[in-house]
Each structure stands twice: as C-alpha cells, then as structure tokens.
Amino acid sequence: MIENLIDWSRAQFAMTAMYHWLFVPLTLGLGLIMSVMETVYYKTGKVFWKETAKFWMKLFGINFAVGVATGLILEFEFGTNWSNYSWFVGDIFGAPLAIEGIIAFFMEATFIALMFFGWDKISRGAHLMATWLTFGGAAISAIWILVANAWMQYPAGMSFSPDSVRNEMVDFAAVALSPFAVNKYFHTMLSGLMLGGAFVMGVSGWFMLKGRHARFALQSMKIGAITGLVAALLLVVTGDSASKNVAKHQPMKLAAMEGLYDGSNGVRLVGVGVLKPDATSNDDAFYAKLAFPRMLSWLATGDPNAYVPGINDIIKGGYPTTEGRALSVDEKIRRGKASIRALADYRTAVKAGKREEAGMAKAAMEKDLDYFGYGYLKNAREAVPPVGITFYSFHLMVILGCYFILLFGVVCWFAWSGKLLKKRWLLRLTLWSIPLAYLAGQAGWMVAEVGRQPWAIQDILPVSAAISKLPTASVALTFFVFLTLFAVLLAAEIRIMLKAIKKGPDTEVDK
Numbered sequence: 001m002i003e004n005l006i007d008w009s010r011a012q013f014a015m016t017a018m019y020h021w022l023f024v025p026l027t028l029g030l031g032l033i034m035s036v037m038e039t040v041y042y043k044t045g046k047v048f049w050k051e052t053a054k055f056w057m058k059l060f061g062i063n064f065a066v067g068v069a070t071g072l073i074l075e076f077e078f079g080t081n082w083s084n085y086s087w088f089v090g091d092i093f094g095a096p097l098a099i100e101g102i103i104a105f106f107m108e109a110t111f112i113a114l115m116f117f118g119w120d121k122i123s124r125g126a127h128l129m130a131t132w133l134t135f136g137g138a139a140i141s142a143i144w145i146l147v148a149n150a151w152m153q154y155p156a157g158m159s160f161s162p163d164s165v166r167n168e169m170v171d172f173a174a175v176a177l178s179p180f181a182v183n184k185y186f187h188t189m190l191s192g193l194m195l196g197g198a199f200v201m202g203v204s205g206w207f208m209l210k211g212r213h214a215r216f217a218l219q220s221m222k223i224g225a226i227t228g229l230v231a232a233l234l235l236v237v238t239g240d241s242a243s244k245n246v247a248k249h250q251p252m253k254l255a256a257m258e259g260l261y262d263g264s265n266g267v268r269l270v271g272v273g274v275l276k277p278d279a280t281s282n283d284d285a286f287y288a289k290l291a292f293p294r295m296l297s298w299l300a301t302g303d304p305n306a307y308v309p310g311i312n313d314i315i316k317g318g319y320p321t322t323e324g325r326a327l328s329v330d331e332k333i334r335r336g337k338a339s340i341r342a343l344a345d346y347r348t349a350v351k352a353g354k355r356e357e358a359g360m361a362k363a364a365m366e367k368d369l370d371y372f373g374y375g376y377l378k379n380a381r382e383a384v385p386p387v388g389i390t391f392y393s394f395h396l397m398v399i400l401g402c403y404f405i406l407l408f409g410v411v412c413w414f415a416w417s418g419k420l421l422k423k424r425w426l427l428r429l430t431l432w433s434i435p436l437a438y439l440a441g442q443a444g445w446m447v448a449e450v451g452r453q454p455w456a457i458q459d460i461l462p463v464s465a466a467i468s469k470l471p472t473a474s475v476a477l478t479f480f481v482f483l484t485l486f487a488v489l490l491a492a493e494i495r496i497m498l499k500a501i502k503k504g505p506d507t508e509v510d511k
Helices: 005-044 047-080 083-117 124-153 172-176 179-210 214-249 251-258 295-301 311-316 329-351 355-367 369-376 387-417 424-432 434-450 472-503
Strands: 158-161 166-169 269-275 286-292 455-457
Touching: 005 047, 005 124, 005 179, 005 214, 005 434, 005 472, 047 083, 047 124, 047 214, 047 472, 083 124, 083 166, 083 172, 083 455, 124 172, 124 179, 124 455, 179 214, 179 387, 179 424, 179 434, 214 251, 214 295, 214 387, 251 311, 251 387, 269 295, 269 387, 329 355, 329 369, 355 369, 387 424, 387 434, 424 434
Parallel strands: none
Antiparallel strands: 158 166, 269 286
C-alpha cells in the first residue's frame, strides 16, 4: 500500500514513463523500416514498395501521435512533482531537453506532414528525404532524451555553486559524450529496432495466416526479421559495454541485478534463479539457481578472476577500488551530512559578510562534496535498491533477448528458403511474440531506473530530496487521473491499429 509522498511521486512518474515507452520504441523501429521500404520504391519505381511503405507508415503515424501526448506529460512532471530536482540540476538536465524540443521535435513536426500528405505532390526524391528526416527527427530526439537520462546515471561535466545551491554545466561535451550516454543511446535505439522488427514480423505473420497479401507479407516479414536479428545481435555488444559501465560506476546496481550479497574473486553469473525475499547473504539468497562460474567477473571487468563487490561489501566498504579502499555507506553518510552543514555555514557567513568564515566553510563543504547526496539518507540500508525487481527484470530482459535472436534467425532461414508459409506454428509464434518484445524493453528500463534507487541522480541527489512539497492526496489523485487517461489512450491506439491492420493496404498491393 502506497502511503507517502515519495512513493506516490515515484509511482506516478514510473507509470507515465512506462506508458510512454510503449510508443517510443515502435516509432523508432517502424521509422527505419518504412524508410528502407520507401528507399526500395525510389530505387525500383515499383508501386508495390510504395504501397507497402504507406501501410507501415500509417501504423507509424497512429503510434507517433499517442507517443507525443504521453511524452509531453512526462516532461511536465519534472516541474510539478520534482521541483527540487529541477532547481538543483535544471541548468544541466534542461539543456538536452531544450535541444530536443528545438531541433528534433521541430524536424518531426515539419517533415511528418510532408511524409503523410506529400505523396504525388512532391517528387519521389523529396518525399523520400521527408521520410528519412522524420525518422531522423525521432532518432535525434532520442539522443537528447537519453543524454539527459544517462547523466542521471553518470553525472559529469558540472560544478556545484554554493551561492545558488545548483549544479551548473561546465563541460557540455562531457555530458553529451559520456560513456553512459553513448552506450545508452545505441542500446536503446537497437531495442527500438528490435521491437519494430518483431512488430512487423508478427503483423506480417497474421496476414500469412489469413492468406491475405502474400507477397506484401513475405517481403515485410523479411525486412522485419533481418532488422530485428541485426539489432538483437548488436544489443549483445552494447549490453556487454553497459555491464562494464555499471560495474565501474554503479556497483550496487550490478549487485542487485545478480542477487549478489557477498563479493569475491571469480564471481558466478546467475542464468536463472528464484530469490528469497528476506535474503541477507549469498548462502541464503536463492531457493534455486543455475549459475555460470566466473562469468560475472568476466562480464563486469573482462577478467574472469576479478573481484566484484556484493551488497554487503558496498555497505560495509573496505574492498579495493581503483582509487584505493571503498568507504562504507555509513562513512559516506557522515561525510555527506558534514558537507551539508558546511554549505549552511557558508551561506550564513556570506549573508553576514564574514568572508574568512565563508572561505573556511566552503573549503569544508568541497572536501566532502562527493558524498553530499548521502547526507540525505537516513541509514545505510536506504542505499540498497529493490533487489527482487532489479534481479528479475534483468534476467527477463536477457532471456527474452536470447529468445528473439533465435526467433529472428529461424524466421530468416525459412523466409529465404521459401518454406515460411508452410510453418504455421512459426507464424503464430511471431504474432504472439509481439507483447514479449514490449516486455523486454520495459524490463530493461526497470533495471536502469529501479536499480539506480534511491538516487534521482547517482550519488548526488536521492529521490527523497528531489520531490516537490505537494499534498500526498493531490499526487495520488493525479496518479489515477493519468492512469485512466493513459489506459484510454492505449485502448484507443490498439483499437485504431487493429482496425488499420485488418483493413490492410489501401490497394491490392501484391499486383
């Protein structure tokens, strides 16, 4: 039962973000696929490819419209529910979002009209350019949104001002090109392409099962399958890079992802497991598990014998790091509180005109500034994210990723061998796998965001200090208002999409 303001605010933002992410990946995936199809039309001049592109473009447009509505609400919530967060880091976090609105959204709004209404009104080349630029606008939009999110995972390129009590950007390149930002962009884009491939493949499988538009369905199936297969294979590469970033900069998240309570050298990787909800050590962490020896150490560092800390180690500190010995969470909390007190002393001294005292207080604050955010934690256990949600989300994502590599590969094999129409079990499987592709994407975001808790910004600002001071009842009420609104929007989109799919292409596309 949700009872406090923090949990209601988190629940509202999580619900809005999860609904929004139902639409974004399909926009990215269909955007590339329809652009490729229209490129084939431009090269060949065959009307078949024009009508094929127009069909998928119609589904893209339906999905895009609903995605915009949920995205706008999500951005507004930073100012309404998370005003302390917006004040503390608005100079940094707001810059990528401003660029996204000015450049990317402008591109999408401009060229999507030409794409939908420009057929036979502008040249084939100009229309193709409009289609690619529409997809490009969506891809550029994703860049800046993901830069902002990656900065929350790996804050860089900033300097804290004690006079304004704000973090200010000092190095834009460090923000935009951090290892988290680059990896997160490619990983997220690829997940969208994988979902788009799965969606096109599943819808094409439905047409084949119904015996309709056989050529259209087969060619769409091929493009969807190859797009999904390439994306899924590349996701393995970006996922490996992400695991190393997490191991280096978010060790608590990695420990939660693996249900690892006690670290050691040569740590095992859990492939499948059932966690005990009240576990406190490796000995009692699982009811049952299938683990691969030394694999976590290898994935985290590239060395199968490397040391990987567990949850208990991170709390207690003392394990070796590249900077020396890790501090305990209790020590970080103590230093964080000291930094917060020094900031208050500095502001008091400045207000009283005591420059010498202000300088001493500023020096004391900066000494422990790296642990400033820990000063808002009540105890060390608050630094531990929800282990169960993080663990199961991570493993579900990985299992589904492996499943889709296999599925895309099998479909490609039968599609190019000319035997796909006879494999009705496989066509049904492609159709029923569409929800699994959505589930994989949602699980990935659960790992990224829930695994980062309790931090709104890693190690700098916990969610407890980031929220707005609002009546709990108001946030709870708007949670249910938005839940109802998003449910209606989702139901409407599904109904419109299904109607468009059942109708099929506007002309007899196979001729």
